[in-house]
Amino acid sequence: MRAMVRAAALRGLEPLVDGLGGDGAALLVRFGIPPGTADDALVPAAAVGRLLETAAAELTCPDLGLRLAEQQDVGILGPLAVAIESSRTMGDALDCASRFLSVHSSALRTSQVPDPEGVRGVIGLRYGGAGGEIPPPQVVDLGIGLWHRIILLLHGGPYGLRSVHLTHPPLAPVDRYTGFFGADVRFARDAAVLRVPVGLAATPVHGGDEVLHAIAVEFLESHFPDPGAMVAPRVRAALTQSLGSSPVRIGSVGRLLRLHPRTLQRYLAAEGTTFDAILDDVRRDAADRLITRTDLPFSQVATMVGLAEQSALTRAVRRWYGVTPREVRRRAAGR
Known part of the structure; x- marks a missing residue:
């Protein structure tokens, strides 16, 4: 998962680059950080590192x-x-x-x-x-x-x-x-x-x-509990446990983890992922297991992975594997 940093880490960079003869706004855009990004916005730490190294080299400013x-x-x-x-x-x-x-x-x-x-x-x-x-x-x-x-x-x-x-x-x-x-x-x-x-x-x-x-x-402590702990694995565990048996919503998972949905989203962003990405990954793993290791009807598989109908399962499997659920099952059976 990508490490993230608050955009405030780059506060002052744009005018500093401008003062050195560069274009601070253009430099930020090159690394995917629009000028005027709010301080609390999270940006990839690796991009910040590359940005600073690039600016120092291009501006011949080793003490940047x-x-x-x-x-x-x-x-x-x-x-x-x-x-x-x-x-x-x-x-x-x-x-x-x-x-x-x-x-x-x-x-x-x-x-x-x-x-x-x-x-x-x-x-x-x-x-x-x-x-x-x-x-x-x-x-x-x-x-x-x-x-x-x-x-x-x-x-x-x-x-x-x-x-x-x-x-x-x-x-x-x-x-x-x-x-x-x-x-x-x-x-x-x-x-x-x-x-x-x-x-x-x-x-x-x-x-x-x-x-x-x-x-x-x-x-x-209340908004950032146990900051050293990763939240994404806890979200994955909660989703794995509840998939197919209860509504899959960020609010319900947040209540289980005692985190406000916005706080949960912020933690996941800091760990380089999202609630929807984790849910999709958990759903894919469950669907793969049920399709390849059981003979359950696909309509039942859809229900067990939290999808409303079989057509939604078909669309998801095509997105994951490029083929239908039937073809995934056939290949797993070696036929």
């Missing part, structure tokens, strides 16, 4: 990711931004980001890890792919650059950054990186990491508000 990070702030994270900004301590903010970054992008994660250089009193803030994969270089620069700027904001100034690890060789002169982060930058490492003092977690957040934080976290 850092430049875009300079144009953005915590606000691009949408509802997660409120929870992070209102945290009581930096540790609360870091934990919140680790738990809920998938609200912004199912492709990315941030976490606290042991210091990759093994220095006592130092921890690492790792930024990378949700499955441990390494994002494209410009995505790494944008993501960890923005994370650095957010921490500066929350801390109210320099936060004791020891050094930065990046997963790629220098894309721009090294002093561009050291100037951006205000610290030593080490390249071609195993993971993108901000190396920070252990004591940073206990530092109060500049402008934290416990009441607002509790409200924001409750909102995230």
Whole structure:
């Protein structure tokens, strides 16, 4: 399933490209993202990565990711931004980001890890792919650059950054990186990491508000429960269980999973699929099993896979396999 990211991740890109002599609107269209797309719209994370890499190459702007990070702030994270900004301590903010970054992008994660250089009193803030994969270089620069700027904001100034690890060789002169982060930058490492003092977690957040934080976290928990879990397999299981015995509607499945239909649709979009696509897949698997492994009349097969009549089954089977249900059964029997 495709990983998705909120379109807000590209906020500021169009004018940045225009300022570099390109055509920002045309660039977005080339990668299937219409200009003016709402921040909450979900776009394929892979397309965003290709877009940034292409723009950096075509505009001869190797520090494009850092430049875009300079144009953005915590606000691009949408509802997660409120929870992070209102945290009581930096540790609360870091934990919140680790738990809920998938609200912004199912492709990315941030976490606290042991210091990759093994220095006592130092921890690492790792930024990378949700499955441990390494994002494209410009995505790494944008993501960890923005994370650095957010921490500066929350801390109210320099936060004791020891050094930065990046997963790629220098894309721009090294002093561009050291100037951006205000610290030593080490390249071609195993993971993108901000190396920070252990004591940073206990530092109060500049402008934290416990009441607002509790409200924001409750909102995230109720609208985005268990963000690390995949919803599509749960939808598939629910459909497999109810197919042919109860109405197949997104509302009924949403009630079973305790999710509002719109929330369920949003989760599935973030996982690169839709309710209708999963239903069609479940229906195809069931129809294939009933057609090839039983002698049930096709009218009964149609009912058992949740179709109103045999003609609907015939149309579906033709779409799936290019032949009629009778031909599928005949081929399975080897006749």
